Amino acid sequence: MSPKMQPKALRAQSDPVFVQSLGKAMRVLEAFRDSDAPLSLAEISSRAGITRSAAQRIVHSFRQLGYMRLSDDGRGFLLDLGILDLTYNYLRMHPLIRRATPILQELRRTVRERVDLSLFDGQRMVYAARLQSKREVFFATLIGHSVPTYCTSGGWAVLAMLPDDEVNMLLSAAEMRQVTPRTLTDPQAIREQIELTRQNGHSLAIEQILMGEVAIGVAISGSDNRPAGAIHIAGNLSEWQPEEFRRHVAPLASAAASAMI
Structure with missing residues (x-):
């Protein structure tokens, strides 16, 4: 096997x-x-x-x-x-992606930074829409790219919607690895970020997937009141202080996520 x-x-x-x-x-x-x-x-x-x-x-x-x-x-x-034919049919028939597309486009015009939609798949968040900013690495432009749930802004946002026993189960089964030198792999530190996300209504991830990147994540609720995915907005630390980025984009991301329900 x-x-x-x-x-x-x-x-x-x-x-x-x-x-x-x-x-x-x-x-x-x-x-x-x-x-x-x-x-x-x-x-x-x-x-x-x-x-x-x-x-x-x-x-x-x-x-x-x-x-x-x-x-x-x-x-x-x-x-x-x-394979692309199958991907196209999946994307055009997915109800959340259809609802989200015009909202994401307007959000991108407003924040002028990269805006992504990811779908929750247990241990990973899979990108289903990617609206680029002026500078991106290759993999950050591709639909279908996935990132670990435990160390991403969107992942923390969806985990914050789940009960603690389910969070603990997902974290215990995760293959923790450092994507960058700042990636959190300690379960307790990750739980602290999840709790902050519950308090704030959004997550703030700094250099978890890419060095020099700050990202806000807001979960999107599905019809069963479980997280279906998340909106990510990513900026560059050379242009933004993390708290300034939070104040600027978090309310916009939260409003966009609410409009997708």
Whole structure:
């Protein structure tokens, strides 16, 4: 079994109705997570936790369907445009993203800093909308990029909406790692940030994901009164003092989040 396998896939293995062959095929697609280069069949096989012959058949099928292609140098495989078709359909049919888009655009015009919408997925926050400012690193422009829930402004905001026992469960299961030298990995320090977020109605994260960045996070409530995601507004510490940034953008972010409910 692949060490990269996600918890959802592990649970599915014990489900009698689950289609195991489909699970293998999806693990082939998931093998490209965090890869910076084309993958060989051997690498796909290893990452997906399947045999080389199974990987070969699945890759061939995905190539025929337009979801994978051979790299230009012929030494490995890449995801293909068919994946973007699926992404487009997901984004256009997601009710929160549809409601949020015009609100985020107006918010971006007002604050003139990067505005993101992330969706809550347990241990990670997945970016579903990204409205850039004048300067961004490459990964900060990509929809689908994910960041750890435990050390992000949006993550602290959604955790603040959850009961303490659920917060403790998520933190105990998290793979704590320092993304920057200032990333919080001590559970008690993270709980203190979550409590501050509950008191303030928003989070303030300083250099948790990027050095030089300050970010405000406000949770967005779903129809079940649980956090569905969060708005993030990010600025540069060379231009903003953290408390000045909070005073300027937190009320605007909170108003935008309320308008999405």
